[in-house]
Amino acid sequence: MKVLNVGIASFLPGLEASGTEYVALDWRPPAHGDPALAWKAAQLLADPRVDAANAEAFRRLTSSRPVLTGADLARSCISALDHERTGQRLLLHAGPPLEWSRASGPVRGALAGAALWEGWAATAADAEVLFESGAVALAPCHHHGAVGPMAGVISPSMPLWIVEDPATDRRAFCNFNEGLGKVLRFGAYGPDVLERLAWMRDGLFPAVKAALAALGPVELRPLMARALQMGDELHNRNAAATALFSRVLAQGLVKANLAASTLSAVLEYLSANDHVFLNLSMAASKLAADAAGDVPRSTLCTAMARNGTDFGIRLSGLPGRWFTAPAPVLDGLFFAGYGRADAARDLGDSAITETVGLGGMSLAAAPAIVRFAGGGAAAAMEGTLGMYALCHGEHPGFCIPGLDFRGAPTGIDARKVVDLNRAPIINTGIAHRLAGIGQIGAGITAAPLACFEQGLAALADAWPLAEP
């Protein structure tokens, strides 16, 4: 007797014990066995109109051409943040919409820190009152053309990178990277954190702005393509991209006639922080994902983002809607003295990189990251290889050397996610669950399937399905 066991792991010990030859297939029924949803997924998978819509969304996503054109203060980039004009103080945060009452520790820490830093409150307790009372409103970065890593808090006086696509005139913004450890985006808000933010506004930003003006537009796509060939996946690892970008920016800095001490401090910042480019990778990814948005019937994912409480996704065919589920708590590599019990739920807009084929989707490009999580080069390869089954296609511009320069798996198709019960891989940092502490680790996680199941059901309901 030879046995083919399809997905029922509990049969295996018996087969082992009896010495029976078997092949075990790792399979579960589509949509976790929900027949109505599985049927919707099957119909959408069989619908050529969806295929055509996805092809169009994929084309837009992968032909996006991000160009760094400048930097400016958030209130100048995003009019809703200019409270002198609107009459309403507002802070942006990562992920889908979030009320203060449901916000996690690190997000509360970051919001309070931003309120302190803007001079809206004198103490963290005062700041909390502002949020509880609605004196300061909250909105997702994603609703204002922006993205922010981790807590992703953007306040009016923070400088933002401006990335544009000349073909579509679309723009995307992301804040500047603070470095690692005790930083606002991980929920820390001590005096050192706020001082650093002030230097970024008063020292770094004018220098960068002048350098970019001297340089002219900087094409990001070739730089990103190159970094993927140098061990970066442009989410958790940005060492090559940061070095390549620093070399470009340095030329602008020198042309900008800055004071020697400013020039030194900015070069030191670029040199000491291998994640400077993360925020540019995120803005470029946001630009590409937005380009793919709003294609009728498309089941491609156009955002994955976490607010520290919920994990949310958006689908191209249902613009403006979020499909959410509880954000996962991460297992990963923790800094000494911390463990899973200290970890906040998954956090940040940075999964926009995975949305366009980078980060966890391109894990094979960055085996060094998997090593952090105790895996090796083979695990990195397997990670990426497993993602092709979820994706519409292979990115024509982002290639992975270890896979013979195969294009990165790109364009996450909710139909396929639901049909295979397989979630996109996401690389991420881990914040402490309490406000005021900061980063405690990094790891690899997965998007909740429930988001894709809800989204796919809503899409099937919104658009008439093909006749069976």
Add this chain to the structure above:
Amino acid sequence: MKVLNVGIASFLPGLEASGTEYVALDWRPPAHGDPALAWKAAQLLADPRVDAANAEAFRRLTSSRPVLTGADLARSCISALDHERTGQRLLLHAGPPLEWSRASGPVRGALAGAALWEGWAATAADAEVLFESGAVALAPCHHHGAVGPMAGVISPSMPLWIVEDPATDRRAFCNFNEGLGKVLRFGAYGPDVLERLAWMRDGLFPAVKAALAALGPVELRPLMARALQMGDELHNRNAAATALFSRVLAQGLVKANLAASTLSAVLEYLSANDHVFLNLSMAASKLAADAAGDVPRSTLCTAMARNGTDFGIRLSGLPGRWFTAPAPVLDGLFFAGYGRADAARDLGDSAITETVGLGGMSLAAAPAIVRFAGGGAAAAMEGTLGMYALCHGEHPGFCIPGLDFRGAPTGIDARKVVDLNRAPIINTGIAHRLAGIGQIGAGITAAPLACFEQGLAALADAWPLAEP
């Protein structure tokens, strides 16, 4: 009938035709079937004194700690080049010793160019007379603690990088990289080439010297280890190392209070040339290889170098001696309009990188290079995996991500090369065979086995073999 065919390819068509099942083993008798040499190799392979000597040479090679301490003009670094003191004009060149009469086109071009540039001759024809008459003497870079890529010509007024090992006080030198295309090291010597050399002496060198003085010593080993994890093999690909090094050097340049125009020009040089670090990789490799030299009985290779006519190697147990064979002509990827018929013989001291585990030995770290030659990631992996059999061990500091961070194959053992008839892989550039033209391609080649066969025979003769 099942057949095991050991190394006789001509039997295979018959087996194929008759449908006989067979396994073909790719094997050739040790030392190409030379019984005397094969016996010497076998005795050396069985000799524990050789194993111990190689372990010591390997330890010295892999514990070398290269530190960039400064830059200076060649005549200040290497006293033999100071002709006002010695009374004899001298130029250094790549590879083993070479007389002008045997020099190839690109080496003649580079030597003539250096003589013109030093003001020793007014025309290329005048320069030739200087070399023919002995008015200008020639010596290998390797004989003066230096290495040079391709023609490797070092003249008194050229600036050199100074790399030192603080543990041993050993020093090694390499010239500055000129960039690609029409450059002296590929045999070009037009006015643009000489002008660029003048700028490197008068603009680049003082700036770099001041920057290094401001920075203090720069540790190269961590930077090299990091670049290996970013797609470089530190011979034909130095993109990551150059970007990382540029970021460090930029901080020194800013501290050095240079004129803005100088600062701009130097940053432009660092930005436009991904091979700036090659010359530092070579100096660091020379330092490590020299540390492994002169261990009695050691069969480890301590230099592989080509002068455009001969390929030469040195062995640790026979210091000061070269074992040479004709340098191979390369197949590779040629620039448009050029082919194999235009190619010079293999050239340059840069195979010092392979000598210490980098370059072709670490091909698996840089699949992008194999792609140039029409291969893929698998070919890169196979290339490096095949080198472990030739090497004493795995480099403890230089790890290859795609091989699960296995140490690079390091310490080429002449016993194993001869026993297996397998040559070290070398990555290299290709010069035009005529003087004055420059680079026409790049490719992957192999060291001639004959060098190792001669060297091993000489070593067996020089040191009493163990009793059988």
